[in-house]
Amino acid sequence: MRFTRFLLLAGIVGFALPLTSLGQAQTPKQQLSEIPTNVLNVIDRSADVGPKNPSTILHVSVSLPYQDDGAIQAFANSVSDPKSPNYRHFITPEEVGQRFGLPSGSVQKVADYLTQNGFKINLIAKNHLSILADCTVKQAEQAFSTTIREYRALLNNEPGNPNFFAFSKRLSIPMSIAPFVSNITGLESFTKPQLRSTLTPTQTRVLYNLSPMYNGGSQGQGRTIAISNFDGYRLSNVPLYYSQYGLPTPSGGAGSNITVVTVSGGAGSGTPGAEGDLDIQMVLGMAPLCNFRIYDGGGSDLIGVLTAEVNDNASDVISESYGWNISASTATAAHNLHLSMTAQGITYMAASGDSGTTLEPYSYPDYDPEVLMVGGSSASVNTSGTRISEVGWNSGGGGWSTNTASFNVLPSWQHGTGVPTTINHRLVPDVALHASGTQTSSGGAYSFYFNGSIQSGYIGTSFASPVYAGSLGVSEQSIIAQGGLPANGAGKRRFGRIQDLFYSQNMRSDVWLDITSGQNGKLPNGATSVAGAGWDYVTGLGVINFNTFVTTQVSTSPDFSITASPASQSVVQGSGTSYTTTTTALNGFAGSVGLTVAGLPTGATGSFSPTSITGGGSSALSVTTATSTPTGTYTLTVTGTSGTLTHSTTVTLVVNSVTPPGFTISASPSSRTVTRPSSATYTISIGSVNGFSGAVTLSATGQPNGVTFSPATVTGSGTSTMTLTSKRRNSAGTYTITVKGTSGSTSHTTTVTLVLH
Numbered sequence: 176m177r178f179t180r181f182l183l184l185a186g187i188v189g190f191a192l193p194l195t196s197l198g199q200a201q202t203p204k205q206q207l208s209e210i211p212t213n214v215l216n217v218i219d220r221s222a223d224v225g226p227k228n229p230s231t232i233l234h235v236s237v238s239l240p241y242q243d244d245g246a247i248q249a250f251a252n253s254v255s256d257p258k259s260p261n262y263r264h265f266i267t268p269e270e271v272g273q274r275f276g277l278p279s280g281s282v283q284k285v286a287d288y289l290t291q292n293g294f295k296i297n298l299i300a301k302n303h304l305s306i307l308a309d310c311t312v313k314q315a316e317q318a319f320s321t322t323i324r325e326y327r328a329l330l331n332n333e334p335g336n337p338n339f340f341a342f343s344k345r346l347s348i349p350m351s352i353a354p355f356v357s358n359i360t361g362l363e364s365f366t367k368p369q370l371r372s373t374l375t376p377t378q379t380r381v382l383y384n385l386s387p388m389y390n391g392g393s394q395g396q397g398r399t400i401a402i403s404n405f406d407g408y409r410l411s412n413v414p415l416y417y418s419q420y421g422l423p424t425p426s427g428g429a430g431s432n433i434t435v436v437t438v439s440g441g442a443g444s445g446t447p448g449a450e451g452d453l454d455i456q457m458v459l460g461m462a463p464l465c466n467f468r469i470y471d472g473g474g475s476d477l478i479g480v481l482t483a484e485v486n487d488n489a490s491d492v493i494s495e496s497y498g499w500n501i502s503a504s505t506a507t508a509a510h511n512l513h514l515s516m517t518a519q520g521i522t523y524m525a526a527s528g529d530s531g532t533t534l535e536p537y538s539y540p541d542y543d544p545e546v547l548m549v550g551g552s553s554a555s556v557n558t559s560g561t562r563i564s565e566v567g568w569n570s571g572g573g574g575w576s577t578n579t580a581s582f583n584v585l586p587s588w589q590h591g592t593g594v595p596t597t598i599n600h601r602l603v604p605d606v607a608l609h610a611s612g613t614q615t616s617s618g619g620a621y622s623f624y625f626n627g628s629i630q631s632g633y634i635g636t637s638f639a640s641p642v643y644a645g646s647l648g649v650s651e652q653s654i655i656a657q658g659g660l661p662a663n664g665a666g667k668r669r670f671g672r673i674q675d676l677f678y679s680q681n682m683r684s685d686v687w688l689d690i691t692s693g694q695n696g697k698l699p700n701g702a703t704s705v706a707g708a709g710w711d712y713v714t715g716l717g718v719i720n721f722n723t724f725v726t727t728q729v730s731t732s733p734d735f736s737i738t739a740s741p742a743s744q745s746v747v748q749g750s751g752t753s754y755t756t757t758t759t760a761l762n763g764f765a766g767s768v769g770l771t772v773a774g775l776p777t778g779a780t781g782s783f784s785p786t787s788i789t790g791g792g793s794s795a796l797s798v799t800t801a802t803s804t805p806t807g808t809y810t811l812t813v814t815g816t817s818g819t820l821t822h823s824t825t826v827t828l829v830v831n832s833v834t835p836p837g838f839t840i841s842a843s844p845s846s847r848t849v850t851r852p853s854s855a856t857y858t859i860s861i862g863s864v865n866g867f868s869g870a871v872t873l874s875a876t877g878q879p880n881g882v883t884f885s886p887a888t889v890t891g892s893g894t895s896t897m898t899l900t901s902k903r904r905n906s907a908g909t910y911t912i913t914v915k916g917t918s919g920s921t922s923h924t925t926t927v928t929l930v931l932h
Contacts, residue, residue: 221326221327221328221339222326222327223324223325223326224324224325224326224327224338225324225325226322226323226324226325227312227323227324227325227340228312229311229312229313229316230311230312230313231311231312232309232310232311233309233310233311233312233315233361233362234307234308234309234361234438234439234440234473234476234479235289235294235307235308235309235310235315235359235360235361235362236305236306236307236358236359236360236361236439236476236478236479236482237285237289237305237306237307237308237356237358237359238304238305238356238357238358238359238360238478238504238505238508238511239276239277239281239282239285239303239304239305239306239355239356239357240277240304240355240357240507240511241275241276241277241304241511241514242275242276242277242278243275246274246275247271247275247511247514247515247518248514250274250275250518251514251517251518251545251672252587252588254517254518254520254671254672255517255588255671255672255674255675255676256588256675257675257676257679258679260812260814260822260823260824260825261824261825263520263661263663263669263670263671264663264664264738264742264824264825265518265519265520265663265665265667265669265671266518266519266664266665266742267301267488267519267665268300268301268302268485268486268488268515268519269301269302270742270743271301271302271303271515271518271519272300272301272302272303272304273743274742274743274827275302275518276302276303276304277303277355279303281354281355282299282303282306282355284351284352284355285306285352285355285356286299286306288318288348288349288352289306289308289310289318292310292314292317292318293310293311293314293317294308294309294310294314294318295308295309295310296308297309298482298483298486300482300485300486301485301486302485302486302512302515304482304485304508304511304512304515305478305479305482305508305512307438307439307479307482307483315362316342318348319342319346319347319348319359319362320346320347320348321342321343321344321345321346321347321362322342322343322344323340323341323342323343323362323363324340324341324342324343325338325339325340326338326339326340326341339363339364339365340363340364341362341363341364341365342362342363346359346362357504357507357508357511358478358502358504358505358507358508360475360476360477360478360479360505361439361476361479364474364475374554374556374560374609374621375420375560375622376420376422376460376461377420377559377560378556378558378559378560379460379461379560379609379621379642380461380560380646381556381559381560381561382554382556382560382561382562382609383608383646383718383719383720383721384720384721384722384723385461385646385649385650385721385722386560386722387722388649388650388652388653388721388722388725389461389649391653393649393652393653393656394423394462394463394464394465394649394652395461395462395463395464395465395466395645395648395649395652396464396465396652397466397652397655398462398465398466398491398492398648398649398651398652399465399466399467399468399489399490399491399492400458400462400465400466400467400468400490400491400492400493400494400644400645400648401467401468401469401470401484401489401490401492401493401494402454402455402458402468402469402470402493402494402495402496402641402644403470403472403477403480403481403484403493403494403495403497404442404450404451404454404469404470404471404472404480405442405450405472405473405474405475405476405477405480405497406442406448406449406450406451407442407443407446407447407448407451408442408443408446408448408451408452408455408469408471409446409447409448409452409626409627410430410433410435410455411627412452412455412456412623412624412625412626412627413429413430413433413455413456413459413624414428414429414430415624415627415629416429416456416459416460416623416624417429417459417463419624419629420460422459422460422463423463423464424463425463425464432464432465432466432467433455433467433468433469434466434467434468434469435468435469435471436468436469436470436471436483436487437471438470438471438472438473438476438479438480438482438483439472439473439476439479440473441471441472441473442471442472442473442474443471447625447626449625449630449633450496450497450637451469451471452623452624452625453496453621453623453625453633453637453638453641454494454496454637454641455467455469455641456623456624457621457623457638457641457642457645458494458641458642458644458645458648459645460642460645461642461644461645461646461648461649462645462646462648462649465645465648468487468489468490470483470484470493477499477501477505477509478505478508478509478512481509481512481513481516482512484516484521485512485515485516485519485521488519488521490521491520491521491522491648491651491667491668491669492521492522492523492524492644492647492648492651493516493521493522493523493524493644494524494525494640494641494643494644495523495524495525495526495540495546495640496525496526496636496637496640496641497525497526498526498528498534498537498538498539498541498572499537499538499539499540500536500537500538500539501539503579503580506539506543506578506580507580507581507582509539509540509543510543510545510580510582513540513543513545513546514545516545517545517671517672519667519671520663520667520669520670520671521669521671522547522647522669522670522671522672522673523545523546523547524546524547524548524549524640524643524644524647525540525541525546525547525548525549525640526548526549526572526635526636526637526639526640527541527548527549527550527551527571527572527573527603527604527636528541528571528572528636529551529570529571529572529610529634529635529636529637530570530572531569531570531571531572531573531695531696531704532572532573532574532695532696532697532698532699532704532712533696534572534574534575534576534603535576535577535578538576538578539576539578541572541575541576541601541603542575542576542578542580542582542583542600542601542603543582543583543601544582544584544586544589544601544674545672547605547606547672547673547674547677548572548603548604548605548606548715549604549605549606549607549608549636549639549640549643550568550571550572550573550603550604550605550606550607550608550610550636550639550713550714550715551567551568551570551571551572551607551608551609551610551611551635551636551639551714552565552566552567552568552571552607552608552609552610552639552690552693552714552718553565553566553567553568553609553610553611553693554609554718565609565688565690565718566690566692566693566706567607567690567692567693567694567695567706567711567713567714568607568610568611568693568695568713569693569694569695569696570611570634570635570695571604571607571610571611571636571695571713571714572603572604572636572695573603573604573695573696573704573711573712573713573714573715574602574603574696574698574699574704574712575598575600575601575602575603575698575699576600576601577600577699582601583600583601584599584600584601585598585599585600585601585602586601586674588674588675588678588679589601589602589674589678590678591678591681591682591709591710591716592681592682592708592709592710593682593707593708593709593710593711594678594709594710598700602712603712603715604712604714604715605674605677605678605715605716606643606677606714606715606716606717606718606719607639607690607713607714607715607716607717607718608639608640608642608643608718608719609638609639609642609718610634610635610636610638610639611634611635621633621638621642646721647670647673647721649721650721650724650725651668651669651670653725654725654728654729655668657725657729658729658730658761659728659729659730659761660728661736661738661759661761662738662759663738664738664739664740664741664742677716678716680727682709682710682716682717683727685720685723686719686720686723686724686727687716687717687718687719687720688717688718688719688720689708689709689717690706690711690713690714690717690718691706691707691708692706693705693706693713693714694706694713695712695713698712730761733760733761733763733764733765733766734761734764734820735758735759735760735761735764735766735768735790735791735815735817735820735822736758736759736761736822737756737757737758737759737768737813737814737815737822737823737824738756738757738759738824739754739755739756739757739796739813739824739825739826740754740755740757740826741754741826742826742827743826743827743828743829744798744826744827744828744829745829745830745831746798746800746828746829746830746831747800747830747831747832747833748800748801748802748803748804748806748830748831748832748833749800749801749802749804749833750799750800751797751798751799751800752797752798752828753795753796753797753798754795754796754798754813754826755793755794755795755796756770756783756788756793756794756795756796756813756815756824757791757792757793758788758790758791758792758793758815759791760790760791764790764791764817765789765790766789766790766817766818766820767787767788767789767817768787768788768789768815768816768817769786769787769815769816769817770783770786770787770788770794770796770813770814770815771813771814771816772796772798772811772812772813772814773811773812773814774809774810774811774812775798775809775811775828776800776804776805776807776809776828776830777801777803777804777805778800778801778802778803778804779798779799779800779801779804779828779830780798780799781796781797781798781799781811782796782797783795783796783797784797788815796813798811798828800830802833804830805830806830806831806832807829807830808827808828808829808830809827809828809829809830810825810826810827810828811825811826811827811828812824812825813825813826833865834864834865835865836863836864836865836866836867836868836869837864837865837867837921838861838862838863838864838867838869838871838892838916838918838921838923839861839862839864839923840859840860840861840862840871840914840915840916840923840924840925841859841860841862841925842857842858842859842860842897842914842925842926842927843857843858843860844857844927845926845927845928846927846928846929846930847899847927847928847929847930848929848930848932849901849929849930849931849932850931850932851901851902851903851905851907851931851932852900852901852902852903852905853900853901854898854899854900854901855898855899855901855929856896856897856898856899857896857897857899857914857927858894858895858896858897859873859884859889859894859895859896859897859914859916859925860893860894861889861891861892861893861894861895861916862892863891863892867891867892867918868890868891869890869891869918869919870888870889870890870918871888871889871890871916871917871918872887872888872916872917872918873887873888873889873895873897873914873915873916874914874915874917875897875899875912875913875914875915876912876913876915877910877911877912877913878899878910878912878929879899879901879905879906879910879929879931880899880900880901880902880905881899881900882897882898882899882900882912883897883898883900884896884897884898885898889916897914897927899912899929901929901931905931906931907931907932908930908931909928909929909930909931910928910929910930910931911926911927911928912926912927912928912929913925913926914926914927
């Protein structure tokens with residue numbers, strides 16, 4: 176099964192006009208749209224019960240856009256492409272924010288607005304993409320110029336969710352922060368999961384050839400796997416599941432390796448929830464000794480959960496078993512967070528659905544290229560788990576969504592035998608795994624513990640995705656143990672967006688079993704979706720042989736990898752900086768690696784110390800710029816060569832302009848009061864900026880009679896006494912005197928006041 180969710184959220188469109196009331200101009204606001212159609216459709220089918228209790232606490236997620244969508248997408252592609260010199264050079268969420276997010280000042284403006292309206296800020300995401308906050312209904316209504324009311328569904332349009340609250344008119348925010356806000360969620364409760372039989376863990380491991388690694392001791396140790404959860408669960412079921420299938424337990428006992436991260440109040444640990452329980456147990460059935468994290472996001476906080484996962488940057492692999500019906504702005508906010516995951520090296524996968532080619536309306540994340548979509552097959556096995564046959568599941572999600580999101584296009588990496596080139600949409604699924612069958616000894620569905628009892632009869636890609644996640648974690652552990660999957664600059668050993676790698680293998684027969692039987696419905700163009708030779712809309716690339724996949728990722732020949740840190744450095748013209756270049760010896764490599772750097776800007780030079788590294792080690796790359804070096808951002812390619820072996824990595828050099836020498840001028844006091852005839856004195860101070868040492872000549876205008884400076888010229892930095900004189904004939908009143916300092920073509924001014932009585 177896959178859970179589906181109906182999410183009614185907001186996005187910014189159009190332009191704003193000042194709101195007025197009784198002829199008085201108010202703070203200009205910009206409206207958030209998309210919501211009215213969806214919400215009002217629901218409200219039209221519901222009874223208005225009355226206003227929502229104003230003191231009720233809401234969990235709100237505010238999404239912010241990237242500063243440059245193209246730049247982050249290009250980076251995500253480069254770190255995911257096996258042919259790119261930047262392959263797997265992942266970065267941290269902080270670096271995502273610094274390089275691609277909004278400036279900190281813009282993020283803070285949004286946070287300040289929320290705080291001013293009484294919101295409690297829980298998290299400002301490191302990647303500058305989200306702000307999570309709590310507020311009351313009254314505070315939300317005030318901050319977003321809306322009303323929130325209770326409703327009761329009149330039709331059976333959402334079984335199990337007859338009562339809900341929602342906002343009854345568009346949200347608005349001040350125009351001063353509108354460019355920095357792309358979406359707001361958490362102001363309605365209509366969203367809920369909609370439910371969409373037994374292979375044992377041992378049979379599953381045999382079926383997909385995970386057993387050699389698992390039986391050899393790779394059972395998830397050292398890998399961190401997570402699930403995105405929006406349903407209840409009981410961790411008390413975990414020891415029962417371990418005992419039922421004889422799984423190895425962590426030193427602290429079954430369940431001691433589980434960390435729960437609660438987001439927006441959580442969905443309810445201790446509350447029975449079929450989806451939550453099965454997701455947890457399916458991962459642990461494959462990787463019982465992994466570090467397991469549950470991101471528990473309440474009933475509908477998709478953005479909050481993704482934000483927490485990105486911000487923690489703790490998980491290597493994450494699985495999700497939900498389909499979403501969300502607005503365009505919410506989908507973009509989620510996609511932006513998935514781009515950050517790709518940049519950070521997190522592999523995120525999701526169930527493709529259990530309604531065949533009918534993906535709409537619950538089609539997110541099926542159309543997001545950053546998410547590995549896991550479809551369904553139906554396998555028949557003997558009692559030990561050996562495959563008898565495997566066909567495409569007739570309800571497995573496949574085809575394409577017609578959603579108009581800008582990122583719902585055919586990805587550059589989605590190509591190979593059987594992949595259509597004429598459908599310009601994200602095509603699903605990417606891969607498949609057993610999701611449905613009869614409950615017999617020759618194959619079937621899966622079993623899991625629910626509310627303390629063993630359950631069977633459940634089917635769906637909701638099982639396939641977490642099983643895949645746990646299996647991939649075990650595979651990664653084995654690859655690392657054999658010298659593969661080298662650490663990046665942040666010390667992370669990850670695959671990241673693994674779709675690129677899977678498709679680059681072009682269904683090689685030792686890794687992928689091509690499923691050629693089965694169908695799952697009609698495609699949007701009217702054609703029947705039938706499994707056949709090559710990639711297809713039923714099972715994608717097919718089902719994987721995890722053990723042989725591991726062998727493709729482990730080199731048996733001596734080799735090396737190369738990394739450089741930090742990922743980015745800034746200098747001013749005429750100065751320098753340094754990076755640390757590190758090589759890691761693989762499989763006994765002991766050769767000499769010569770180092771070079773390319774991509775330096777005009778006038779800049781680069782040198783290594785030492786110029787070569789033997790085996791594994793590090794070298795300092797020093798980069799020096801000239802005063803004439805053009806300002807800008809440059810990508811430097813650092814290459815290591817040893818015989819026929821060549822590997823590269825990239826770093827960023829930002830060259831800023833030099834601030835020229837200059838000066839400041841100020842006066843004290845700012846005002847004097849005297850009786851005519853008399854004189855008044857002020858101290859004029861000249862400050863040096865960036866080593867300024869020129870001569871500053873002083874003058875003044877606007878004085879009532881006369882002025883003298885002592886001295887009349889100040890060199891570098893220093894002070895002068897300005898004396899203003901008045902005569903009896905001068906008119907009483909207030910005079911504003913402008914004091915000017917001039918050095919060459921540069922001049923600055925300050926003002927003082929003289930009051931004559």
